[in-house]
Amino acid sequence: MSWIPLARLLEPGWDNRPVTLDGLDLRALQDAAARLAAELRRRGWTRVAVVTDDAWRLAVALWGGWSAGAVVYLAGTLGSDSAARLADQVDGWLGEGTARPDALDPIGPWPEAPAANEPLDTARPCLIVWTSGSTGAPVAVPKSLAQLETEVAAQEVVFGARLGQAAVLGTVSAQHLYGLLFRLLWPLAAGRPLDRAQCSFPEDLIAKTGRLDGALWVTSPAILRRMGDGLAWSNAMGRVVMVSSSGGPLPADTATRIHARLGVRPTEIFGSSETGGVAWRDVDAWWRPLPGVDVTVNADGCARVRSDFLPPGEVVDTADAITLVDGGFLLQGRQDRIAKIEEKRVSLVAVEAALTEHAWVSDAAVQLVPVAPSRLGAVVVLNDQGLRAFLEQGRKAVTDVLRATVRARVETIAVPRRFRLRAEVPRNSQGKLDGPAIAAVLAAPLPVMPTVTQTTSSADGQVTLRLVVEPDLACFQGHFPTLPILPGVVQIDWAVRYAREHLGLNGRFSGMENIKFAQMIRPGDTVELTLERDPDGRRLGFRYACGVAEVSRGRLLFLDPADAVT
């Protein structure tokens, strides 16, 4: 398939070719863009915000808008306050769904319009993406077609051969720069068919992959870390030719697991909305700059980026500390993640690195907790080896070892005082640490109930809860002479509590029957609890399952609610 420069995509001379996996093609895009451009010209809109989860509509909005000479603002990932501020700066909104009731659907229906014949201006800043500024408020980053074009061409040089005619599936939004480039702009230029929808769940991604001969997965660490062994991996094995991951560092054990499951090692992309892609890595720990990118170390020890993907002459100093190695660089953590404890500057990244390099730990996040005196708290995810140590030696033994590990590397004052052992570190959809959620985990006392991540009510009197059995649960504390498991009595207690909460069960507990424990529940497991109550409220069926395996089931009996009153 021939390469088409982004600025020339609308020219009628190209051979037709597929654009989306559901059968839309280049002619359809040219036609839809021409119609939208005519409509925008008619309305006199020159600044247009777009909100859509549909990559096809986004493509129509971009080329329609550019063809009409407009600047297109990607607004789908802005918070409501920022979107409200943006509303004052733009002439109108394009999109679909409920986010902006006043938005025009980019695909119309609009009247037929003559095809655009003029090539698009490549030097003009025609796209606005966002980066989080120093205050956390979004800062606009303008991009020209020349910048975007150079970047996707660089990706094609490095990765094109291994992709061939693979289709492009994505778990990240196409409304961020990374998703936009990888899920939309690059496939359009290269002629690879793309999936219009964002796959929000791993199951979805694997099912779609099973119907393809070759696929590029555009992902983030957030979803890769959540892809467990219970998925139908065999449907995807051998069909995925590349997995890209961006937004944050991918834990090494996640990369190894994905490799074992898919036969392909994830390719990490390092960059930002401001710089675009900077470098990539897969097997090695060090990063290779993309073609056209020059990375040096500035006076602060951080990466200074000069890049063909930036406006001419622009230099960006990042907050990422690096050391140069032959052919690339090693990332040494963000310089801006510094906490002040008793006037001492403490690098949170250094503490996290000390933790994650321990053989028991797969992920960790560290920040200040408001205990007195103010100290660091750590949310730690134990790997299998760490969980085994936890099971055999107990919580205190594990946290003592982790503290000693950190103490050997950093100042005593930076040793986390509080540990939370969790099934995962709170991160946002782009894989970045979710500070407020981490603070909430650190501030809360050790939990007595599991974390409910999903509640589904399929029928009257029935509810299914997805429960994350955090290692921190009180019932796992202390020392276990044998392997600690979630005791049956606790499973029954949870079933009763959730039935009272969700199914309005209020009779007094009076007994049980046909109780069967088939399998153990261990710290860190995710289980599904299905509860079903009889119409008279006197019997409650419960069933715990871990993946497809049943863990336990039984029936609990209750006195007539009327009796409970006395």
Next chain:
Amino acid sequence: MSDLEAELTRLIIETLGLEDLRASDMDPAALLFDGDWGLDSVDALEIGLLLQNRYRIQIGDDKAQNRAHFESVRTLAAFVAAQRTA
């Protein structure tokens, strides 16, 4: 463990947010710094503050003596008891 030692152990654990330590597990002779407790100089300031607020005790400026008082819960308890009767 004397009542005062038990009280000090509990107060230190609460004040410093040492949730992985259990008062009943702690040996009153265990070293507060560089030992089982693993405390540091900022914690020492907090314990000093605790003694002032709770027992109305002023810490002197003799470093060697302070270090001896702050060695363990047992030495702290002896110090508090001596100051109270003084």
